[in-house]
Amino acid sequence: MASRSDTKTRILDIAEGLMQRLGYNAFSYQHISSQLGIKNAAIHYYFPSKEHLGADIIRRNRERFHALVNRWQTGVDCWAQLDGFIEVYQTNLHEDNKVCLIAIAASAYYTLPASVKKEALALASEILTWLTKLLETGRISGDFHFEGPAHYKAAATASSLTGALQLARICGNEHFYHIIAQIKTDLKTSI
């Protein structure tokens, strides 16, 4: 008998991968159960509905993001933090061209159960808040160069990263690296 947390974590791992590859509406309990070698109903034992599963997947992603940025709280320089953040997206690219959960949630938004929408908003807000602070701090310290409100630049940068993974799927992975290079170039360009 596997321990509760083991199976639950394995379900989340597989479901997260499927969600990022296939989208919210195209992945199913059957995909998960067949990959895990258990039965469909076993997933319902841990996640009564797909809504619970979907919300938990995004929640876990949020927690991972918190853990990441908390490690940087004390004196990691701006460019290193930006690179660390970009690395998350690059890892998704390398892991079977996964797309970030915000893109997945957004494109299926009007079919999502309430709690999944809510988690998606929390994730997006937390990323934007953090990125805004990073950009503002970096601009003050002279590390980053851009005009306009920092939260505009944060939204533009985040949406560019989100879009980069999507464009990479359709047009080829090199487009991801081109976009990263451009984001960095733009932040280096002094006025």
Place this chain on the structure above:
Amino acid sequence: MASRSDTKTRILDIAEGLMQRLGYNAFSYQHISSQLGIKNAAIHYYFPSKEHLGADIIRRNRERFHALVNRWQTGVDCWAQLDGFIEVYQTNLHEDNKVCLIAIAASAYYTLPASVKKEALALASEILTWLTKLLETGRISGDFHFEGPAHYKAAATASSLTGALQLARICGNEHFYHIIAQIKTDLKTSI
């Protein structure tokens, strides 16, 4: 008896809206037929499979894009062209927070039939090619300011626009306008 082209066009109109709102896997023949007041099988008469329908939706979008940019071939200035291009996205935002077909195709990419993938690639490539030329021309004429290869900047800009519609869904429409403002600000920032 409705004429062939009337019904076919109406199917495409409704299906396109559903695809942009719900995603490729969440919209169904039943959604279309009930909205149109016809039967499910009538759609199969015009579009034997969902693959045909999906591919035709994207193809029509490509043709619309061609028609748009062809009107600009003779001496419309760079900023007017960029504004015209952005307006397409803004129209999607206003029409029930539709997301662009590239985002829809990307997030469901690994569930898409071959011909739909192919059309998505064609659409994305054509947009990137056009935008690259516009940015390069604008940089030479001194209208746009940016560093690095024009096709890098085109990819970054296009992915930012694609992402903007998605972020708007989750976080609120104001984010779309912030991103547009930032894209324009960045292109005005001289070195």
Place this chain on the structure above:
DNA sequence: ATATTTACTTACTAGTAAGTAAGCAAACAT
């Protein structure tokens, strides 16, 4: 006037989706 094509509808199939109820063996608690 007759034959054929067009634009559908009716009625169906096979597959898959999420979700549930009941049972059962192993682990654990007392």
Place this chain on the structure above:
DNA sequence: ATGTTTGCTTACTTACTAGTAAGTAAATAT
């Protein structure tokens, strides 16, 4: 040793999916 909880499986339901085959009334062609 006994009872209870845990972690599942078996077996099922309801709903919906794309897709098909056969039929039909109106429009068109000859």
